[in-house]
Amino acid sequence: MRSPIARSSPQSIADYREAARRALPKMVFDFFDGGGGSESTLTHNREAFDAKRLIGSAPVDVSVRSQEQTLFGKTHSMPLIIGPTGLASAAWPKGDVALARAAGRASIPFVMSTAGTCTQQEVARAGGGTRWMQLYLFKNRDFSARLVDKAEALGFEAIEVTVDNAVAGKRLRDARNGFSLPLRWTPAKIADLVRHPAWALRMARSGGPRLEVMASELGLEANDTIAEVMDSQLDPSVNWTDIARLRDRWKKPLIVKGVLDPRQVEKAIAIGVDGLVISNHGGRQLDGAVATIDVLPEFVTAAKGRLTLLLDSGIRTGSDIARALALGADAVQIGRATLYALATGGEDAVFHALGLLRHELDIVQAMVGAARIEDFHPGMIHTPMASPPDFPLPVAIAG
Numbered sequence: 001m002r003s004p005i006a007r008s009s010p011q012s013i014a015d016y017r018e019a020a021r022r023a024l025p026k027m028v029f030d031f032f033d034g035g036g037g038s039e040s041t042l043t044h045n046r047e048a049f050d051a052k053r054l055i056g057s058a059p060v061d062v063s064v065r066s067q068e069q070t071l072f073g074k075t076h077s078m079p080l081i082i083g084p085t086g087l088a089s090a091a092w093p094k095g096d097v098a099l100a101r102a103a104g105r106a107s108i109p110f111v112m113s114t115a116g117t118c119t120q121q122e123v124a125r126a127g128g129g130t131r132w133m134q135l136y137l138f139k140n141r142d143f144s145a146r147l148v149d150k151a152e153a154l155g156f157e158a159i160e161v162t163v164d165n166a167v168a169g170k171r172l173r174d175a176r177n178g179f180s181l182p183l184r185w186t187p188a189k190i191a192d193l194v195r196h197p198a199w200a201l202r203m204a205r206s207g208g209p210r211l212e213v214m215a216s217e218l219g220l221e222a223n224d225t226i227a228e229v230m231d232s233q234l235d236p237s238v239n240w241t242d243i244a245r246l247r248d249r250w251k252k253p254l255i256v257k258g259v260l261d262p263r264q265v266e267k268a269i270a271i272g273v274d275g276l277v278i279s280n281h282g283g284r285q286l287d288g289a290v291a292t293i294d295v296l297p298e299f300v301t302a303a304k305g306r307l308t309l310l311l312d313s314g315i316r317t318g319s320d321i322a323r324a325l326a327l328g329a330d331a332v333q334i335g336r337a338t339l340y341a342l343a344t345g346g347e348d349a350v351f352h353a354l355g356l357l358r359h360e361l362d363i364v365q366a367m368v369g370a371a372r373i374e375d376f377h378p379g380m381i382h383t384p385m386a387s388p389p390d391f392p393l394p395v396a397i398a399g
Protein backbone atom coordinates (compact mmCIF):
# COMPACT_ATOMS: atom_id res chain seq x y z
CA MET A 1 0.00 0.00 0.00
CA ARG A 2 1.63 3.29 -1.07
CA SER A 3 1.32 6.23 1.28
CA PRO A 4 2.25 9.88 0.79
CA ILE A 5 3.38 10.08 4.43
CA ALA A 6 7.15 10.47 4.81
CA ARG A 7 9.35 7.70 6.21
CA SER A 8 10.09 9.69 9.35
CA SER A 9 6.39 9.70 10.17
CA PRO A 10 4.81 7.74 13.04
CA GLN A 11 5.55 4.03 12.88
CA SER A 12 2.79 2.80 15.20
CA ILE A 13 -0.54 3.90 16.60
CA ALA A 14 1.31 4.72 19.83
CA ASP A 15 3.49 7.13 17.80
CA TYR A 16 0.33 8.65 16.30
CA ARG A 17 -1.09 9.13 19.79
CA GLU A 18 1.98 11.11 20.82
CA ALA A 19 1.84 13.10 17.59
CA ALA A 20 -1.83 13.87 18.26
CA ARG A 21 -1.00 14.97 21.80
CA ARG A 22 1.47 17.48 20.33
CA ALA A 23 -0.86 18.61 17.52
CA LEU A 24 -4.02 19.24 19.54
CA PRO A 25 -4.89 21.66 22.32
CA LYS A 26 -5.12 19.73 25.59
CA MET A 27 -8.91 19.84 25.88
CA VAL A 28 -9.34 18.44 22.38
CA PHE A 29 -6.75 15.69 22.85
CA ASP A 30 -8.37 14.82 26.19
CA PHE A 31 -11.81 14.57 24.57
CA PHE A 32 -10.51 11.95 22.11
CA ASP A 33 -8.15 10.18 24.47
CA GLY A 34 -10.15 10.16 27.70
CA GLY A 35 -12.50 7.64 29.25
CA GLY A 36 -15.38 7.49 31.68
CA GLY A 37 -15.10 7.92 35.45
CA SER A 38 -11.80 6.77 36.91
CA GLU A 39 -10.76 5.51 33.45
CA SER A 40 -10.24 2.04 34.90
CA THR A 41 -11.91 0.46 31.87
CA LEU A 42 -9.81 2.53 29.50
CA THR A 43 -6.66 1.20 31.20
CA HIS A 44 -8.02 -2.32 31.58
CA ASN A 45 -8.83 -2.60 27.86
CA ARG A 46 -5.11 -2.45 27.13
CA GLU A 47 -4.14 -4.73 30.02
CA ALA A 48 -6.61 -7.38 28.86
CA PHE A 49 -5.19 -7.46 25.32
CA ASP A 50 -1.65 -7.59 26.67
CA ALA A 51 -2.57 -10.50 28.96
CA LYS A 52 -3.54 -12.64 25.95
CA ARG A 53 -0.30 -14.13 24.67
CA LEU A 54 0.00 -15.48 21.16
CA ILE A 55 1.61 -18.80 20.39
CA GLY A 56 3.91 -18.75 17.38
CA SER A 57 3.62 -22.01 15.48
CA ALA A 58 6.48 -22.09 12.98
CA PRO A 59 7.16 -23.81 10.69
CA VAL A 60 3.96 -23.40 8.66
CA ASP A 61 3.87 -22.44 4.96
CA VAL A 62 2.79 -18.79 5.11
CA SER A 63 4.41 -17.76 1.85
CA VAL A 64 1.07 -16.59 0.43
CA ARG A 65 -0.97 -14.53 2.86
CA SER A 66 -4.32 -12.75 2.62
CA GLN A 67 -6.31 -10.54 4.97
CA GLU A 68 -9.54 -10.57 2.99
CA GLN A 69 -12.66 -10.96 5.07
CA THR A 70 -16.29 -11.13 4.03
CA LEU A 71 -18.84 -9.35 6.20
CA PHE A 72 -22.55 -9.42 5.41
CA GLY A 73 -21.85 -10.82 1.94
CA LYS A 74 -19.25 -8.21 0.94
CA THR A 75 -15.50 -8.86 0.84
CA HIS A 76 -13.13 -6.29 2.36
CA SER A 77 -9.34 -6.05 2.18
CA MET A 78 -8.89 -6.75 5.89
CA PRO A 79 -10.98 -7.58 8.99
CA LEU A 80 -10.94 -3.97 10.19
CA ILE A 81 -13.60 -1.28 10.30
CA ILE A 82 -13.26 2.40 11.19
CA GLY A 83 -15.90 2.69 13.89
CA PRO A 84 -18.14 5.67 14.64
CA THR A 85 -16.59 8.60 16.47
CA GLY A 86 -18.41 11.84 17.13
CA LEU A 87 -16.84 15.26 16.68
CA ALA A 88 -14.12 14.03 14.31
CA SER A 89 -13.82 17.50 12.80
CA ALA A 90 -12.31 18.73 16.07
CA ALA A 91 -9.29 16.67 14.98
CA TRP A 92 -9.22 17.78 11.35
CA PRO A 93 -11.63 19.78 9.16
CA LYS A 94 -14.29 17.59 7.56
CA GLY A 95 -12.97 14.76 9.72
CA ASP A 96 -15.77 12.31 8.92
CA VAL A 97 -15.18 12.71 5.20
CA ALA A 98 -11.41 12.24 5.69
CA LEU A 99 -12.00 9.02 7.66
CA ALA A 100 -14.50 7.78 5.07
CA ARG A 101 -12.11 8.47 2.20
CA ALA A 102 -9.18 6.75 3.90
CA ALA A 103 -11.36 3.72 4.65
CA GLY A 104 -12.50 3.68 1.02
CA ARG A 105 -8.87 3.78 -0.20
CA ALA A 106 -8.03 0.89 2.13
CA SER A 107 -11.17 -1.06 1.07
CA ILE A 108 -12.59 -1.37 4.56
CA PRO A 109 -15.93 -0.11 5.93
CA PHE A 110 -16.40 3.25 7.63
CA VAL A 111 -19.16 3.79 10.19
CA MET A 112 -20.52 7.34 10.30
CA SER A 113 -21.56 8.62 13.75
CA THR A 114 -24.89 10.20 14.64
CA ALA A 115 -22.66 12.75 16.39
CA GLY A 116 -21.00 13.30 13.02
CA THR A 117 -19.52 16.64 12.01
CA CYS A 118 -20.30 16.27 8.31
CA THR A 119 -23.67 15.58 6.77
CA GLN A 120 -24.76 12.10 5.73
CA GLN A 121 -24.76 13.37 2.14
CA GLU A 122 -21.13 14.51 2.36
CA VAL A 123 -20.02 11.14 3.75
CA ALA A 124 -22.06 9.23 1.18
CA ARG A 125 -20.33 11.17 -1.59
CA ALA A 126 -16.82 10.71 -0.12
CA GLY A 127 -15.15 8.13 -2.35
CA GLY A 128 -16.52 4.77 -3.28
CA GLY A 129 -16.03 2.77 -0.09
CA THR A 130 -18.44 0.88 2.14
CA ARG A 131 -20.44 3.18 4.42
CA TRP A 132 -22.35 2.06 7.49
CA MET A 133 -24.43 4.45 9.66
CA GLN A 134 -24.26 4.47 13.45
CA LEU A 135 -27.56 5.30 15.06
CA TYR A 136 -28.55 6.61 18.46
CA LEU A 137 -32.20 6.09 19.26
CA PHE A 138 -32.81 9.56 20.67
CA LYS A 139 -35.84 10.77 22.65
CA ASN A 140 -36.88 12.37 19.41
CA ARG A 141 -37.58 9.10 17.59
CA ASP A 142 -38.70 10.96 14.45
CA PHE A 143 -35.18 12.32 14.15
CA SER A 144 -33.69 8.81 14.46
CA ALA A 145 -36.20 7.46 11.93
CA ARG A 146 -35.27 10.22 9.48
CA LEU A 147 -31.57 9.28 9.84
CA VAL A 148 -32.43 5.68 9.00
CA ASP A 149 -34.44 6.69 5.94
CA LYS A 150 -31.68 9.04 4.76
CA ALA A 151 -29.11 6.27 5.26
CA GLU A 152 -31.24 4.04 3.06
CA ALA A 153 -31.67 6.69 0.36
CA LEU A 154 -27.95 7.53 0.36
CA GLY A 155 -26.78 3.94 -0.02
CA PHE A 156 -25.40 3.25 3.47
CA GLU A 157 -25.06 -0.53 3.64
CA ALA A 158 -25.64 -1.32 7.32
CA ILE A 159 -26.85 0.30 10.52
CA GLU A 160 -25.03 0.03 13.81
CA VAL A 161 -27.39 0.97 16.60
CA THR A 162 -25.49 1.89 19.75
CA VAL A 163 -27.08 0.71 22.98
CA ASP A 164 -24.51 1.41 25.70
CA ASN A 165 -25.50 5.07 26.05
CA ALA A 166 -28.59 4.97 28.28
CA VAL A 167 -26.95 8.07 29.73
CA ALA A 168 -23.67 9.77 28.80
CA GLY A 169 -20.60 8.50 30.61
CA LYS A 170 -19.03 10.85 33.13
CA ARG A 171 -15.96 12.21 31.36
CA LEU A 172 -13.93 13.91 34.03
CA ARG A 173 -11.33 15.29 31.64
CA ASP A 174 -14.01 17.07 29.57
CA ALA A 175 -15.69 18.46 32.68
CA ARG A 176 -12.39 19.69 34.13
CA ASN A 177 -11.34 21.19 30.80
CA GLY A 178 -14.76 22.79 30.25
CA PHE A 179 -14.92 21.19 26.80
CA SER A 180 -18.09 22.59 25.27
CA LEU A 181 -19.83 23.12 21.97
CA PRO A 182 -19.19 25.48 20.35
CA LEU A 183 -15.69 25.64 21.82
CA ARG A 184 -15.68 28.24 24.62
CA TRP A 185 -12.48 30.22 24.98
CA THR A 186 -10.99 31.19 28.35
CA PRO A 187 -7.54 32.87 28.76
CA ALA A 188 -5.95 29.47 29.64
CA LYS A 189 -7.45 27.85 26.55
CA ILE A 190 -6.36 30.73 24.35
CA ALA A 191 -2.80 30.27 25.66
CA ASP A 192 -3.05 26.58 24.74
CA LEU A 193 -4.36 27.57 21.32
CA VAL A 194 -1.36 29.80 20.73
CA ARG A 195 0.85 26.76 21.31
CA HIS A 196 -1.03 24.91 18.54
CA PRO A 197 -1.15 27.45 15.71
CA ALA A 198 -1.54 24.91 12.88
CA TRP A 199 -4.64 23.40 14.51
CA ALA A 200 -6.00 26.87 15.34
CA LEU A 201 -5.56 28.01 11.75
CA ARG A 202 -7.26 24.90 10.35
CA MET A 203 -10.20 25.38 12.71
CA ALA A 204 -10.45 29.11 11.96
CA ARG A 205 -10.51 28.42 8.22
CA SER A 206 -13.07 25.61 8.49
CA GLY A 207 -15.30 27.37 11.03
CA GLY A 208 -14.69 24.76 13.74
CA PRO A 209 -16.51 21.49 14.44
CA ARG A 210 -20.31 21.37 14.43
CA LEU A 211 -22.51 18.36 15.12
CA GLU A 212 -23.92 18.62 11.59
CA VAL A 213 -26.14 15.54 11.76
CA MET A 214 -27.82 16.60 14.98
CA ALA A 215 -27.60 20.40 14.90
CA SER A 216 -29.95 21.12 12.07
CA GLU A 217 -32.86 19.19 13.52
CA LEU A 218 -32.47 19.16 17.30
CA GLY A 219 -31.94 22.82 18.22
CA LEU A 220 -28.85 22.27 20.37
CA GLU A 221 -28.02 24.89 23.00
CA ALA A 222 -24.74 26.74 22.50
CA ASN A 223 -22.12 26.27 25.25
CA ASP A 224 -23.32 22.86 26.42
CA THR A 225 -20.57 20.39 27.28
CA ILE A 226 -20.56 17.35 25.02
CA ALA A 227 -21.99 15.24 27.86
CA GLU A 228 -24.83 17.76 28.30
CA VAL A 229 -25.57 17.71 24.58
CA MET A 230 -25.72 13.92 24.53
CA ASP A 231 -27.63 13.65 27.81
CA SER A 232 -30.32 16.00 26.49
CA GLN A 233 -30.94 13.65 23.56
CA LEU A 234 -30.19 10.13 24.81
CA ASP A 235 -33.20 8.05 25.75
CA PRO A 236 -32.75 5.79 28.79
CA SER A 237 -35.94 3.89 27.88
CA VAL A 238 -34.35 2.23 24.83
CA ASN A 239 -34.76 -1.57 24.98
CA TRP A 240 -35.03 -4.59 22.68
CA THR A 241 -38.56 -3.60 21.58
CA ASP A 242 -37.05 -0.49 19.98
CA ILE A 243 -34.44 -2.62 18.24
CA ALA A 244 -37.23 -4.86 16.93
CA ARG A 245 -39.02 -1.77 15.52
CA LEU A 246 -35.79 -0.67 13.89
CA ARG A 247 -35.44 -4.16 12.43
CA ASP A 248 -38.84 -3.68 10.75
CA ARG A 249 -37.81 -0.34 9.29
CA TRP A 250 -34.26 -1.19 8.10
CA LYS A 251 -34.00 -4.19 5.78
CA LYS A 252 -30.23 -4.28 5.26
CA PRO A 253 -27.75 -5.64 7.85
CA LEU A 254 -28.54 -4.45 11.37
CA ILE A 255 -25.76 -4.48 13.95
CA VAL A 256 -26.16 -3.77 17.67
CA LYS A 257 -23.15 -1.95 19.12
CA GLY A 258 -22.24 -1.88 22.78
CA VAL A 259 -23.05 -5.30 24.22
CA LEU A 260 -20.99 -6.96 26.93
CA ASP A 261 -23.41 -9.62 28.17
CA PRO A 262 -23.39 -12.87 26.15
CA ARG A 263 -26.94 -13.58 27.37
CA GLN A 264 -28.09 -10.85 24.97
CA VAL A 265 -27.13 -13.02 22.00
CA GLU A 266 -30.39 -15.02 21.98
CA LYS A 267 -32.48 -11.82 22.14
CA ALA A 268 -30.58 -10.34 19.25
CA ILE A 269 -31.02 -13.47 17.16
CA ALA A 270 -34.73 -13.69 17.98
CA ILE A 271 -35.22 -10.15 16.68
CA GLY A 272 -33.29 -10.81 13.50
CA VAL A 273 -30.18 -8.77 14.27
CA ASP A 274 -27.31 -9.62 11.89
CA GLY A 275 -24.31 -8.67 13.98
CA LEU A 276 -23.06 -7.43 17.34
CA VAL A 277 -20.24 -5.11 18.26
CA ILE A 278 -18.92 -6.34 21.59
CA SER A 279 -17.85 -2.98 22.96
CA ASN A 280 -17.39 -0.99 26.14
CA HIS A 281 -17.30 2.19 24.04
CA GLY A 282 -13.54 2.33 24.38
CA GLY A 283 -13.86 2.75 28.15
CA ARG A 284 -15.91 5.93 27.77
CA GLN A 285 -19.18 4.71 29.24
CA LEU A 286 -19.42 2.12 32.05
CA ASP A 287 -16.41 2.67 34.29
CA GLY A 288 -15.28 -0.69 35.65
CA ALA A 289 -16.70 -2.57 32.65
CA VAL A 290 -15.24 -5.89 31.61
CA ALA A 291 -12.75 -5.88 28.74
CA THR A 292 -14.30 -7.03 25.48
CA ILE A 293 -11.53 -9.51 24.67
CA ASP A 294 -12.34 -11.29 27.95
CA VAL A 295 -16.03 -11.86 27.13
CA LEU A 296 -15.50 -12.63 23.44
CA PRO A 297 -15.18 -16.42 23.93
CA GLU A 298 -18.55 -16.50 25.74
CA PHE A 299 -20.17 -14.63 22.84
CA VAL A 300 -18.66 -17.10 20.38
CA THR A 301 -20.08 -20.01 22.37
CA ALA A 302 -23.52 -18.38 22.60
CA ALA A 303 -23.69 -17.27 18.96
CA LYS A 304 -22.68 -20.63 17.43
CA GLY A 305 -21.96 -18.90 14.13
CA ARG A 306 -25.48 -17.43 13.82
CA LEU A 307 -24.32 -13.81 14.12
CA THR A 308 -21.41 -11.75 12.87
CA LEU A 309 -19.29 -10.85 15.89
CA LEU A 310 -17.35 -7.60 15.78
CA LEU A 311 -15.29 -6.29 18.69
CA ASP A 312 -13.78 -2.98 19.67
CA SER A 313 -12.26 -1.16 22.67
CA GLY A 314 -8.52 -0.99 23.05
CA ILE A 315 -7.27 -2.11 19.61
CA ARG A 316 -3.97 -0.37 18.92
CA THR A 317 -1.85 -2.93 17.04
CA GLY A 318 -2.04 -5.68 14.45
CA SER A 319 -1.28 -8.08 17.28
CA ASP A 320 -4.46 -6.92 19.07
CA ILE A 321 -6.45 -7.55 15.89
CA ALA A 322 -4.91 -11.03 15.67
CA ARG A 323 -5.81 -11.84 19.26
CA ALA A 324 -9.45 -10.87 18.68
CA LEU A 325 -9.56 -12.94 15.48
CA ALA A 326 -7.99 -15.92 17.24
CA LEU A 327 -10.64 -15.79 19.95
CA GLY A 328 -13.44 -15.73 17.39
CA ALA A 329 -14.19 -12.16 16.26
CA ASP A 330 -15.08 -11.87 12.57
CA ALA A 331 -13.54 -8.39 12.44
CA VAL A 332 -12.64 -5.52 14.76
CA GLN A 333 -13.49 -1.83 14.90
CA ILE A 334 -11.21 1.00 15.88
CA GLY A 335 -12.02 4.40 17.33
CA ARG A 336 -9.06 6.30 18.70
CA ALA A 337 -6.39 4.62 16.54
CA THR A 338 -7.54 6.46 13.43
CA LEU A 339 -8.59 9.61 15.32
CA TYR A 340 -5.01 10.08 16.51
CA ALA A 341 -3.81 9.80 12.92
CA LEU A 342 -6.58 12.10 11.67
CA ALA A 343 -5.43 14.81 14.10
CA THR A 344 -1.91 14.74 12.70
CA GLY A 345 -2.50 14.74 8.95
CA GLY A 346 -6.10 14.19 7.86
CA GLU A 347 -7.01 11.55 5.29
CA ASP A 348 -3.43 10.65 4.27
CA ALA A 349 -2.35 10.05 7.85
CA VAL A 350 -5.42 7.87 8.48
CA PHE A 351 -4.62 5.86 5.35
CA HIS A 352 -1.02 5.54 6.54
CA ALA A 353 -2.17 4.37 10.00
CA LEU A 354 -4.38 1.73 8.39
CA GLY A 355 -1.33 0.57 6.43
CA LEU A 356 0.65 0.24 9.68
CA LEU A 357 -2.07 -1.95 11.20
CA ARG A 358 -2.26 -4.01 8.01
CA HIS A 359 1.50 -4.57 8.06
CA GLU A 360 1.54 -5.44 11.76
CA LEU A 361 -1.27 -7.96 11.26
CA ASP A 362 0.58 -9.47 8.32
CA ILE A 363 3.67 -10.02 10.46
CA VAL A 364 1.59 -11.76 13.15
CA GLN A 365 -0.13 -13.89 10.50
CA ALA A 366 3.25 -15.08 9.26
CA MET A 367 4.48 -15.87 12.76
CA VAL A 368 1.41 -17.66 14.10
CA GLY A 369 0.84 -19.55 10.86
CA ALA A 370 -2.45 -17.91 9.81
CA ALA A 371 -2.02 -17.41 6.08
CA ARG A 372 -5.70 -16.49 5.83
CA ILE A 373 -8.05 -14.85 8.33
CA GLU A 374 -10.06 -18.06 8.65
CA ASP A 375 -6.88 -19.82 9.83
CA PHE A 376 -6.96 -17.97 13.16
CA HIS A 377 -8.17 -20.18 16.02
CA PRO A 378 -8.29 -20.07 19.85
CA GLY A 379 -5.33 -22.46 20.12
CA MET A 380 -3.13 -19.52 19.09
CA ILE A 381 -3.76 -17.91 22.48
CA HIS A 382 -1.91 -19.37 25.41
CA THR A 383 -4.17 -20.68 28.17
CA PRO A 384 -2.43 -21.03 31.52
CA MET A 385 -2.88 -24.52 32.97
CA ALA A 386 -5.34 -24.78 35.85
CA SER A 387 -2.80 -26.59 38.05
CA PRO A 388 0.97 -26.91 37.76
CA PRO A 389 2.20 -29.88 35.70
CA ASP A 390 2.69 -33.04 37.70
CA PHE A 391 6.38 -33.64 36.93
CA PRO A 392 8.79 -34.70 39.69
CA LEU A 393 11.42 -32.10 40.49
CA PRO A 394 14.96 -33.00 39.40
CA VAL A 395 16.55 -34.97 42.23
CA ALA A 396 19.39 -32.52 42.87
CA ILE A 397 16.91 -29.68 43.61
CA ALA A 398 14.26 -31.77 45.34
CA GLY A 399 16.82 -33.38 47.63
Ligand SMILES: Cc1cc2nc3c(=O)[nH]c(=O)nc-3n(C[C@H](O)[C@H](O)[C@H](O)COP(=O)(O)O)c2cc1C
Binds near residue numbers: 084113280313333
Ligand atom coordinates in the same frame (compact mmCIF):
# COMPACT_ATOMS: atom_id res chain seq x y z
C1 LIG B 1 -13.88 10.60 20.53
C2 LIG B 1 -14.79 9.43 20.44
C3 LIG B 1 -16.09 9.62 20.01
C4 LIG B 1 -16.96 8.52 19.91
N1 LIG B 1 -18.23 8.73 19.42
C5 LIG B 1 -19.04 7.65 19.27
C6 LIG B 1 -20.32 7.81 18.68
O1 LIG B 1 -20.71 8.89 18.30
N2 LIG B 1 -21.10 6.71 18.57
C7 LIG B 1 -20.68 5.46 18.99
O2 LIG B 1 -21.42 4.49 18.85
N3 LIG B 1 -19.46 5.29 19.52
C8 LIG B 1 -18.64 6.34 19.67
N4 LIG B 1 -17.39 6.16 20.19
C9 LIG B 1 -16.94 4.80 20.56
C10 LIG B 1 -16.24 4.13 19.39
O3 LIG B 1 -17.11 3.81 18.35
C11 LIG B 1 -15.59 2.83 19.83
O4 LIG B 1 -16.53 2.02 20.50
C12 LIG B 1 -14.37 3.03 20.74
O5 LIG B 1 -13.65 4.19 20.37
C13 LIG B 1 -13.49 1.82 20.65
O6 LIG B 1 -12.39 1.92 21.47
P1 LIG B 1 -10.95 2.43 20.99
O7 LIG B 1 -11.04 3.90 20.88
O8 LIG B 1 -10.06 1.99 22.09
O9 LIG B 1 -10.67 1.78 19.66
C14 LIG B 1 -16.52 7.23 20.29
C15 LIG B 1 -15.20 7.06 20.71
C16 LIG B 1 -14.33 8.14 20.79
C17 LIG B 1 -12.92 7.90 21.23
